Amino acid sequence: MDTPLLALALFLILLQSGLALWWPPGRGFPWTFGTAGVLLLAAGLHRWLLEAPGQQLSLSGLYLALLGLLYLALGPYLRDYLSHQDSAQAKLNAATIPLFALSMVAALLVPPGYSLVFAWEAMALLGYLLIAWGEPGAQTGARWFLLSSRLSGAGVLLMVVALSLIERGSASLWPLVFVGALVGFGVKAAIFPLSLWLTRAHPVAPSPISALLSGGMTKLGLYGLLLATTFQTKPPEWMGWTLVLLGLAGAVYAPVRGLAEQDYKAVLAYSSVENLNLMLAGAGALMLTQDLRFLAALVFLQLSHAAYKGLLFLGSAILPAREIGRLGGLWKRAPVTAGLTLFASVAAASLPPLAGFLGEWLLFLSFLGAKGLLALSAGMVALAGVLASVLYLRAFGLTFLGSARSEAVDRGLEAGPGMRLGMSLLATFLMTISLFPAFFLPKGISVPLLPQFALFAGLLVLLTLLVWWLKKLQHRSYGTWDCGYTSLEPVMQPSPLGYSEQVLRLFPFVSLRSVPSVGVLDPLEQAYRLVSALYQNLASAFQRLQSGSIHLYLLLQFLALLVVLAVAL
Amino acid sequence: MAILATGFLMVGRRSLTALVRFYALQNVLLAGLAFALSEEGHLVFAGVVLLVLKGVLIPFFLLALLKRLAVSHEVESYLSIPLSLLFGGALVAVGFRAGKAFALPGAALPEAVPVAISLILLGMLSMATRKKAVTQVLGFLALENGVFLLALSETQGLPLFIEIGVALDAFAAVVLAGILIRRIKQIFGHLDTARMQELKG
Numbered sequence: 090m091d092t093p094l095l096a097l098a099l100f101l102i103l104l105q106s107g108l109a110l111w112w113p114p115g116r117g118f119p120w121t122f123g124t125a126g127v128l129l130l131a132a133g134l135h136r137w138l139l140e141a142p143g144q145q146l147s148l149s150g151l152y153l154a155l156l157g158l159l160y161l162a163l164g165p166y167l168r169d170y171l172s173h174q175d176s177a178q179a180k181l182n183a184a185t186i187p188l189f190a191l192s193m194v195a196a197l198l199v200p201p202g203y204s205l206v207f208a209w210e211a212m213a214l215l216g217y218l219l220i221a222w223g224e225p226g227a228q229t230g231a232r233w234f235l236l237s238s239r240l241s242g243a244g245v246l247l248m249v250v251a252l253s254l255i256e257r258g259s260a261s262l263w264p265l266v267f268v269g270a271l272v273g274f275g276v277k278a279a280i281f282p283l284s285l286w287l288t289r290a291h292p293v294a295p296s297p298i299s300a301l302l303s304g305g306m307t308k309l310g311l312y313g314l315l316l317a318t319t320f321q322t323k324p325p326e327w328m329g330w331t332l333v334l335l336g337l338a339g340a341v342y343a344p345v346r347g348l349a350e351q352d353y354k355a356v357l358a359y360s361s362v363e364n365l366n367l368m369l370a371g372a373g374a375l376m377l378t379q380d381l382r383f384l385a386a387l388v389f390l391q392l393s394h395a396a397y398k399g400l401l402f403l404g405s406a407i408l409p410a411r412e413i414g415r416l417g418g419l420w421k422r423a424p425v426t427a428g429l430t431l432f433a434s435v436a437a438a439s440l441p442p443l444a445g446f447l448g449e450w451l452l453f454l455s456f457l458g459a460k461g462l463l464a465l466s467a468g469m470v471a472l473a474g475v476l477a478s479v480l481y482l483r484a485f486g487l488t489f490l491g492s493a494r495s496e497a498v499d500r501g502l503e504a505g506p507g508m509r510l511g512m513s514l515l516a517t518f519l520m521t522i523s524l525f526p527a528f529f530l531p532k533g534i535s536v537p538l539l540p541q542f543a544l545f546a547g548l549l550v551l552l553t554l555l556v557w558w559l560k561k562l563q564h565r566s567y568g569t570w571d572c573g574y575t576s577l578e579p580v581m582q583p584s585p586l587g588y589s590e591q592v593l594r595l596f597p598f599v600s601l602r603s604v605p606s607v608g609v610l611d612p613l614e615q616a617y618r619l620v621s622a623l624y625q626n627l628a629s630a631f632q633r634l635q636s637g638s639i640h641l642y643l644l645l646q647f648l649a650l651l652v653v654l655a656v657a658l
Numbered sequence: 659m660a661i662l663a664t665g666f667l668m669v670g671r672r673s674l675t676a677l678v679r680f681y682a683l684q685n686v687l688l689a690g691l692a693f694a695l696s697e698e699g700h701l702v703f704a705g706v707v708l709l710v711l712k713g714v715l716i717p718f719f720l721l722a723l724l725k726r727l728a729v730s731h732e733v734e735s736y737l738s739i740p741l742s743l744l745f746g747g748a749l750v751a752v753g754f755r756a757g758k759a760f761a762l763p764g765a766a767l768p769e770a771v772p773v774a775i776s777l778i779l780l781g782m783l784s785m786a787t788r789k790k791a792v793t794q795v796l797g798f799l800a801l802e803n804g805v806f807l808l809a810l811s812e813t814q815g816l817p818l819f820i821e822i823g824v825a826l827d828a829f830a831a832v833v834l835a836g837i838l839i840r841r842i843k844q845i846f847g848h849l850d851t852a853r854m855q856e857l858k859g
Contacts, residue, residue, distance in 0.1 A: 639794075639851045640736070643786040650782065654756045654775075 091132035095153075098128035099194060102160075106187035114179035115171035119164045119507065122187070126161025129194065130154050134529075142384070142533040145316055149197040151388065152312045155395045156193055158518055159304050163297055166403055166511030169504070170297055182222060182295070189215040189301065196309055201316060202249060209245050209273075212309075213238030216302060220294040230293035237276050237286035241310075244273025248317070263321065267328050270317035278310025280332070280369055281339030284362045285617055288346075291361065292354035296406035299354065303361045304399035308391055311365070314372050315387075324376045332373025337469040339366030342613070344476035345596045348483065348589035349609040352411045356484045357401050360437060363477055364394050367470065371452050374463060382455040385536045388529060390448035392522055397433040397445060400515040404430040407504050408488070413585040415495040416488045423503040427489045429512045436519055438481040439474045442544040444523040449474050451536060476592075483588050492579045674724055677796055682717035684803060689713060691770070692810060707825050708806075716799070716832050723836050724792065727843050736787045749779040762812050770811035777804030791842055791849045795835045802828050 105121035136150025167186065171179045192215055196208035217238065221231035248269030251262045271280075279287040287307070291299045314332070318324045340363050347359030368390050375383035404426045410416060420427040436443040441450075449470065456467040493499065504512070522529055524545065526538050586601060593599060600610045634645070685708060692705035735742060757772025781801030785794050806824065843849055 640786055640789075643782070643794075647779075647782040647786050650779070651752070654752065658756060658759055 091135050094128045094132040095194075095198065098125040098132070098157075099191065101125040101128075102187045102191050102194070106184050106191070109180060109183035109187070113172065114174065114176060114183045115168040118167040118171070118183075121164070122160050122167065122190075123164030126157045126159070126164060129157025129160060131157075133157055138531045140531075142381070142531045145200070145319055147531065148312060148315050148319075151391070152197050152308060153194065155308060155392060156190070156197070156305050158392075158515070159301060159395060159399050160190055162399060162403070162511040162514045163301070164511070165507040165514075167297055167507075169507035170295075170406060173505075178222060182219065185215060185219055185222075186297070186301075189219060193301075193305055193309060197312065201252065201320075206242070206246050206249050210238075210242050212306065213242060216298075216306065219298045220290055220302075223293055223295045223298070227293040230290040233286040234290035237283065237290075240283070241273050241276040244269045244271070244276065245313070246273075248273055252320070264325070266320065267317060267325055270314060271328060271331065274310040274313030274317070275332075275335075275369070276310070278307050278314065278369055279339075279362050279365045281335040281342065281366055282613065282616075284339060284343065284366070285613060287362055287365075288350075288355055288358040291358040291402075292352055292411065296402055296404075299357075299405070300399040300402035303358070303402055304395040307361065307365055308395065311368055311372060311387070311391065314369070315375075318376050323379070326377065329373045329375075329377035332376070333370045333463065333466060334373075336366040336368075336370030336373060337466055337473075339363070340370060340473040341469055341476065341596075342598070344473065344480045345593065345599050346609075346611060346613070347480050348476075348592055349586065349599050349601060349611075351413055351585045353408060353413050353416065353484060353488055354402070354405050354411055356413070356480065357398065357405065360477060360480055361394075361398055363473055363480075364390065364398070364437075367449070367452065367473055368394075370466065370470075371455075374456065374459060374466070377463065378459055380455060380459070381534045382451060382458070382536050385530055385534050386448050386451035386455055388448075389444050389451060389522070389526065392529065393436055393444035393448055393519060396515045396519040396522070397436040400429060400433040400512050400519070401437065403508065403512050403515070404433070404504070406508065407501060409500040410495070410497040413484065413487050415497050417494040417579065417582060418490070418492040418498060419501055420489045422498065422501040425509050426504045426512065429509075429516050430489065431485060432516055433519070434481040434485045436523075438478040440478065442523060442541055442548060444519060444526065447523070447526055447538070454537070479589070479592055483585070487583070487585055487588060491582045494579050494582065674790075674792065675721065677793070678717050678720045678724070681720075681796060681799060682713055684800070685709070685712040685716075688803060688807060688810075691767075691807075707822060711825050711829050712803075716829065719832060719836060720792070720796075723839065727840065727849075735789065735793075742783070742787065745783060746780055749783060750776040753777075753779050760812075767811040770807055774804050774808035774811060777801070777807060780804075789850050791835075791839050791851050794851065795832065795839070798835075799828065799832065802831075 101121045102125050105117055105125075108117050108121075130153075133150045133153030133155070137147055137154060138150075140147035140150065163186075167183070171183050174182070189212065192208050192211040196205060196212060199205050199208055213235070217231055217235045220227055220234055223231075246269070248266050251265040251269060255262050255266070276283045276286075287303075291303055294302060343359045343362035343366060347356050347363070350356050350359060368387055371383050371387050371390065374380070375387070407423050407426050408416060408419070436445040439445045439449045453467050453470045453474075456470055457464055459466075503509075524541055526541065530536070586607065590601060593601060598612055602608055602610055634641075689705045689709040689712075692708060737745065753776030754772040757775045760775060761768040761771040778801050781797045781799075781804055783797075784800065785797035788794055788797065809824075839849060
């Protein structure tokens with residue numbers, strides 16, 4: 090029943106890619122992308138709500154809806170965004186973005202076989218191109234993305250090959266399937282030690298691409314992991330535990346590391362890593378316990394994450410500079426974007442009563458109710474939530490409030506009407522899922538939901554009272570405490586690292602250094618450096634074999650033949 | 659056995675012209691074997707092609723090449739002759755040990771399989787240890803003969819086209835190698851591959 094809807098949506102996206110080649114960049118996007126988004130949202134929700142939960146059809150429905158939501162918002166957004174760009178490059182982007190969008194949808198629609206590998210690789214390649222075409226310095230980040238995609242692609246291929254061999258009767262290969270799924274989909278979902286690529290690639294991508302990558306593509310990794318659980322009646326225990334442990338480690342590490350970050354989009358990327366790792370931990374617990382409450386938590390976490398992280402990344406397009414230390418006071422220049430960003434930040438900081446909080450709350454409750462050691466995870470979930478709040482308080486406060494820290498802010502402009510519409514659509518969806526969470530759960534899953542309306546009403550009343558009380562207070566301004574300064578300068582505002590230094594002291598695994606220049610000491614980055622140095626050494630050791638002497642080459646072949654003979658006997 | 663002896667002599671002789679002659683003799687013997695094994699018509703044909711092409715044409719071509727380039731007739735090697743012979747003996751032992759396991763159930767001539775493998779190994783040995791480009795070509799040709807002998811002894815006769823293809827292939831390889839050797843001589847003034855070590859990344 091939903092096939093025509095999906096076919097029409099795919100056709101529209103493809104049509105846009107073709108049209109973009111001769112239309113001026115950005116034209117047509119609201120209609121094609123917007124309609125395709127609505128269709129995908131409808132078809133996806135239909136699948137998710139009506140098919141039997143836990144199977145591929147229903148799972149892919151959830152993610153189709155999620156992608157549909159992002160495409161719907163990107164339609165009007167891209168029209169404004171692309172028309173402001175250099176036209177040749179914008180044209181190329183306008184033709185490639187629909188293809189990227191198409192490959193993500195394709196990855197959801199195909200069964201787990203070689204066609205999945207194809208869609209997965211197409212997604213990786215197009216994503217790489219879109220990042221690399223961004224700002225001049227984007228090459229390094231794009232290469233990080235490509236490198237991680239290679240790893241991910243290899244994992245998926247391993248899984249598919251093992252699956253096809255199992256179909257022919259070698260049942261001992263099941264562990265390989267799950268190892269492949271863990272690596273292939275885990276890397277895409279930024280599982281903890283392999284998460285560095287996300288924080289390198291997403292900040293340098295153009296804003297709509299970051300939104301698509303962070304809101305959409307990373308979720309496909311989770312889709313894959315959940316899909317892998319449907320292969321057997323019960324996935325292996327070690328896989329669940331790996332996901333839970335790595336996920337929780339990442340969920341605490343990422344926000345702390347994000348607090349030591351000075352780049353606004355990198356902060357958002359670290360927050361994505363935190364959210365994704367929480368979801369991975371939830372997925373792992375779901376595999377261990379088969380408790381559908383974890384699935385419900387995942388639903389809210391993912392849908393709200395797609396909406397608020399999409400919104401935050403889309404909003405970051407108006408920033409005149411990426412370094413928080415050069416921003417400040419943007420609220421006055423772009424009130425609408427700032428307001429929407431504030432709303433998304435509140436959701437992202439998992440403050441009640443928005444859907445971000447609902448997801449974390451359900452995850453917390455489910456962990457608390459789990460048997461054995463798993464219950465201990467609840468503490469980590471709570472800690473991650475608190476850290477996320479600090480992260481967003483810092484990112485939003487230093488960027489949008491206060492006064493400008495450099496002249497760059499003077500170039501800041503409000504987003505165009507299409508961009509504002511796109512962001513508002515995401516905000517509306519966020520509000521909808523916050524107010525009517527029960528609608529987004531299929532029949533099979535019942536969880537204790539909060540009385541959302543009462544909560545909203547109560548908070549609204551409290552807020553009105555507070556405003557009224559603050560207005561009533563008499564205040565006067567005088568210079569008692571200005572300590573001899575005649576005026577306050579923008580440089581007197583807290584600096585991004587100074588602001589978080591206190592919190593960072595509590596978590597000694599990430600430390601700041603001031604000599605020779607201000608920077609961050611990150612054990613994960615050091616480990617990566619070590620691995621890359623080892624690899625370089627190994628490679629140059631192998632290169633010594635290439636001496637240039639024909640005789641040595643012939644001798645090596647000769648020895649290889651002898652070894653093969655010896656093995657064969 | 660005689661084929662193996664020619665292979666051994668190829669390792670053991672110092673003179674280049676003698677090497678080419680032994681190669682020719684090896685080919686003639688191989689052709690004779692092909693005739694002896696021929697039950698069907700096409701092995702005869704293959705034997706004739708082998709005899710003409712490899713027994714006569716290639717050796718003459720190589721000898722003419724050697725004369726024209728005025729290469730010294732000394733074989734230069736990393737290993738001394740006795741040491742090469744010693745290694746050759748060890749390789750033949752390996753070949754016989756491996757050859758026993760390699761003989762397929764339906765083989766036409768299972769006794770020849772160890773010989774073929776020994777020939778391949780000896781060819782590789784002379785390719786790896788000899789310094790001059792010409793000797794490497796000869797080593798390659800001996801190796802190729804080993805492959806041919808293996809095919810002859812293991813199967814009930816390959817399809818005609820494949821055999822002719824293989825023979826022509828070897829001929830083309832020799833012609834190409836001849837041109838290459840002439841160019842090397844022209845450009846570098848010598849044929850010592852041990853002195854060519856510049857090409858590397």
